[in-house]
Amino acid sequence: MKVLAINPGSTSTKIAAYEGEVCLWKEVIDHPSSELNAFAHVSDQCDYRIGHILKLLEEKDTRLDVFNGIVGRGGMLKPLAGGTYIVDEYLTKVLQNPPGGEHASNLGGIIAYYLGQRINSPAFIVDPVSVDEFEPLARLSGFPELPRSSQSHALNMKAVARKVARKLGKSYHALNLIVAHLGGGISVAPHRKGKMIDVNNANNEGPYSVERCGTLPISQLVKLCYSGKYTEQELRTKILKQGGMFAYLGTKDAREAEKRMNEGDQYARHILEGLCYQVAKEIGGMATVLAGDVDNIVLTGGLAHSEFITREIIRRVSFISPVIVVPGEEEMEALALGALRVLSGAEEALTYKI
Numbered sequence: 001m002k003v004l005a006i007n008p009g010s011t012s013t014k015i016a017a018y019e020g021e022v023c024l025w026k027e028v029i030d031h032p033s034s035e036l037n038a039f040a041h042v043s044d045q046c047d048y049r050i051g052h053i054l055k056l057l058e059e060k061d062t063r064l065d066v067f068n069g070i071v072g073r074g075g076m077l078k079p080l081a082g083g084t085y086i087v088d089e090y091l092t093k094v095l096q097n098p099p100g101g102e103h104a105s106n107l108g109g110i111i112a113y114y115l116g117q118r119i120n121s122p123a124f125i126v127d128p129v130s131v132d133e134f135e136p137l138a139r140l141s142g143f144p145e146l147p148r149s150s151q152s153h154a155l156n157m158k159a160v161a162r163k164v165a166r167k168l169g170k171s172y173h174a175l176n177l178i179v180a181h182l183g184g185g186i187s188v189a190p191h192r193k194g195k196m197i198d199v200n201n202a203n204n205e206g207p208y209s210v211e212r213c214g215t216l217p218i219s220q221l222v223k224l225c226y227s228g229k230y231t232e233q234e235l236r237t238k239i240l241k242q243g244g245m246f247a248y249l250g251t252k253d254a255r256e257a258e259k260r261m262n263e264g265d266q267y268a269r270h271i272l273e274g275l276c277y278q279v280a281k282e283i284g285g286m287a288t289v290l291a292g293d294v295d296n297i298v299l300t301g302g303l304a305h306s307e308f309i310t311r312e313i314i315r316r317v318s319f320i321s322p323v324i325v326v327p328g329e330e331e332m333e334a335l336a337l338g339a340l341r342v343l344s345g346a347e348e349a350l351t352y353k354i
């Protein structure tokens with residue numbers, strides 16, 4: 001059984017071909033901002049990205065019709081349960097203007113659908129950004145008009161959680177885990193018996209990341225919003241693209257920050273330690289969600305490659321449970337395996353409904 005996996009990001013499209021669980025090849029198509037800037041909306045980039053994907057398949061001497069299914073990363077949909085969803089005409093329409101707003105991941109399902117149509121094969125999305133398995137208590141914010149919402153790196157977190165469970169010889173549904181995805185954004189989620197029952201919304205709350213602010217002092221933020229100093233768009237950019245480590249150090253590359261620290265830059269050390277301190281604090285908070293019943297803490301994402309960062313976090317949280325480090329991300333594999341579970345009949349595809 002062969003599956004083509006498509007993961008559109010803000011500056012690239014990742015593509016991988018799988019035969020069963022074996023990755024045949026994996027490629028990244030970079031999209032320069034000079035090209036992407038020509039599109040007013042993310043959804044307008046569909047034909048442009050499909051053109052690149054078809055060209056890549058030609059270069060790989062791979063015909064589209066060898067694939068039994070096409071799978072894409074799912075986007076900013078309404079809150080929904082984790083799993084593999086079939087992409088039909090209705091979901092394709094929703095993804096063009098989804099309730100959660102613009103995000104490159106919205107293109108994953110749309111592209112999968114159009115490519116699937118060409119070869120009469122099913123299209124899927126897996127564990128989209130909006131996976132919501134919150135318990136009622138997790139929704140309370142203290143401000144009824146602004147309930148907490150679940151938007152996270154669910155795809156990678158669930159894939160890594162399943163992988164860790166396999167390594168431990170247990171089922172994901174038998175474990176209590178706290179998974180921290182440490183990437184461009186940071187998501188920290190308690191997974192209780194296979195359900196992500198809380199998470200800091202990676203765009204709204206929690207630790208600062210290499211580019212996002214996370215939780216901010218709210219009174220000062222409200223004051224700044226009304227100060228006339230920034231437009232709404234400027235503030236959003238400062239919070240989501242130019243916040244966190246970037247705001248302090250002018251780089252989003254943790255390797256660069258660490259290099260400076262190793263060369264004696266005490267300020268770079270302070271900011272990196274701050275990021276680790278905040279991640280550890282979030283993990284500690286999520287341990288209380290599980291009432292302390294934590295089998296393992298898992299650190300994943302690009303920053304989990306860093307020995308300094310993982311050590312700093314581990315020394316603060318290892319009193320809670322053993323910590324397992326799974327550096328990088330498993331998103332392409334997670335997409336392929338999600339589609340394969342359905343194609344092989346091991347799992348039933350979910351349908352996105354109104």
Ligand SMILES: Nc1ncnc2c1ncn2[C@@H]1O[C@H](COP(=O)(O)OP(=O)(O)OP(=O)(O)O)[C@@H](O)[C@H]1O
Binds near residue numbers: 153182186305306
């Ligand atoms: N070996 C490494 N040591 C330290 N930091 C690293 C290493 N490799 C990658 N990183 C850092 O990881 C961060 C990016 O992580 P990652 O690639 O998971 O993010 P992304 O995929 O761009 O965003 P997101 O995870 O939010 O989708 C960057 O700051 C990068 O410098």
Ligand SMILES: CCCC(=O)O
Binds near residue numbers: 151152185201203
């Ligand atoms: C909203 C979190 C997901 C992402 O940043 O990709």
